[in-house]
Amino acid sequence: MLVTLKALGCRLNEAELESWSNDFQSLGYSITNKTEIADIVVVNTCAVTQEAVKKSRQLIRKSHRINPKAKLIVSGCYSSLNPEITNEIETIDLVVANKNKDKLAQIVNDEINLEAMPSIATEPGESALFARGRNRAFIKVQDGCRYRCTFCIVTIARGDERSKAVSDIVNEINTLHQQGIQEAILTGVHIGGYGSDIESNLYTLIKTILAETDIPRLRLGSVEPWDLGENFFELFANPRFMPHLHLPLQSGSDSVLRRMARRCKTDDFSRLLIKACSSIADFNVTTDIIVGFPGESDEEWEENLTFVESCKFSHIHIFPYSPRQGTRAASMPDQLDLITKKTRTRQLHQLANEMRIEILKKYVGRDFPVLFENHIKQTEDGRQSYFAYTPNYLKVKYVWNEELSLKNQIHHVKLSGYDEQASHMLATSFA
Ligand code: SF4
Known part of the structure; x- marks a missing residue:
């Protein structure tokens, strides 16, 4: 029995795919990334923006179109917030609500009637990640x-905070490392709140992972810029803890941040960055910004641009605000028109691009150990292009003259430049 798993949206959705892959394998299923030959297709949906909802619906429909015979399972935020989805999209065979996500593979196994069910449960040998064409583990x-x-x-x-036990996380990372995974990325809805329900915290978790595993590279997914604790930055003294943080700012205007009910104002954010940059070599920061939040005035937008520029982000995830039913902001007065949001989005893209170029320029001529991903192109003479990531999460395109695969290996490379769109660094030789 073959299972294909697809996710939209955040890294948490991606992380769930990884644990489902392992669960399905333990139940005797095999994982494929080819929808057309799968017996079961699982789609993990997202609802963070209207656009994400649209894409979730498209992905569900497309999966059915590609393989109408496969059983179609849907989970994730969009389907959990819209349980009537099965009436709208009749090709869905089963919806698994967010609260039951941890048991998804077992529920599918129990409820979906396939002619020949897997008979031998196996322990996963090779990481399911490789079967899905990935080599970093969320x-x-x-x-x-x-x-x-x-x-x-x-x-x-997603509901209240629930943390996984430290020992389970350590075991999971050790298993993945034994299977050949070189980099683990910790994800959650609010990972700064890790441990609030089990008398632990993020600092203890990271310290324990670094002490009790040998995974060469550990990094954090998106983490809110608060709840990090006084001693948090000490963790970066260990070179296996990667010097990059994605800290969602959301707006660079304090009055907008107040309306958003964010717990980190611009002063706090600046202090955090100063601390990080002064204690971590080559620290790199990326962020999320919402454009056109209800009531965002011209002055607030200017404040936002000025503050964002001072932060020197290497990448900004830009979200034009879209009201989500059920949230407080959706019923706030002074919702902005589409044209204003589009104009501001363009302005911010331009600023983000200028900041990225400045940062990439700084790294030309330096060398870093990079983790190679799948090769992206192979030419007739055997040359291959790879994407790889530096410890501080700069994307690097590497052209390799040999036929040997570099996939999932870590090598030092010399950064020789960056591409015209400044979307990644370039490298052509080992350092
Ligand atoms: S945006 Fe705010 S409410 Fe939403 S997950 Fe992050 S901290 Fe929690």
Whole structure:
């Protein structure tokens, strides 16, 4: 029996795919990334924006079109917030609500009637990640969030904070490392809140992982810029803890941040960055910004641009605000028109691009150990192009003159430049 798993949206959705892959394998299924030959297709949906909802619906329909014979299973925030989805899209065979996600593989196994069910349960040998064409592992360490940012539908869809036990996370990373995985990325809805329900915290978790595993590279997924603890930055003294953080700012205007009910104002954010940059070599920061939050005035937008520029982000995930039903922001007065949001989005893209070029320029001529991913192109003479990532999460395109595969290996390379769109660094030789 073959299972294909697909995710939209956040890294948490991606992390869930990874644990489902292992669960399905333990039940005797095999994982494929080819929808057309799968017996079961699982789609993990997202509802963070209207666009994500649209894409979720498209992905469900497309999966059925590609393989109408496969059983279609849907889970994730969109389907959890819209349980009537099965009436709208009749080709769905089963919806698994977010609260039952941890048992998804077992539920599918129990409820979906396939002619020949797998008979021999196996322990996964090779990592299911490789079967899905991935080589970095997203590890879900917690779910849910205690806060109520006024724009956030995820906190509603995902419920209260629940943390995975430290020992389970350590075991999971050790197993993945034994299977050949070189990099683990800790993810959750609010990972700064890790341990609030089990008398632990993020600092202890990271310290324990670094002490009790040999995974060469450990990094954090998106982490809110608060709840990090006084001693948090000491962790980066260990070179296996990667010097990059994705800290969602959401706006560079304090009055907008207040309306968003964010717990980190611009001063706090600046202090955090100063601390990080002064204690971590080559520290790299990326962020999320919401454009056109209700009531965002011209002055607030200017404040936002000025503050964002001062932060020197290497990448900004830009979200034009879209009201999500059930959130407080959706019923706030002074919703902005589409044209204003589009104009501001363009402005911010331009600023983000200028900042990225400045940062990439700084790294030309330096060398870093990079983790190679799948090759992206192979020419007739055997040359291959790879994408790889530096420890501080700069994307690097590497052209390799040999036929030997570099996939999933770590090598030092010399950064020789960056591409015209400044989307990644370039390298052509080992350092
Ligand atoms: S802290 Fe993050 S997950 Fe929690 S409500 Fe705010 S945006 Fe949503």
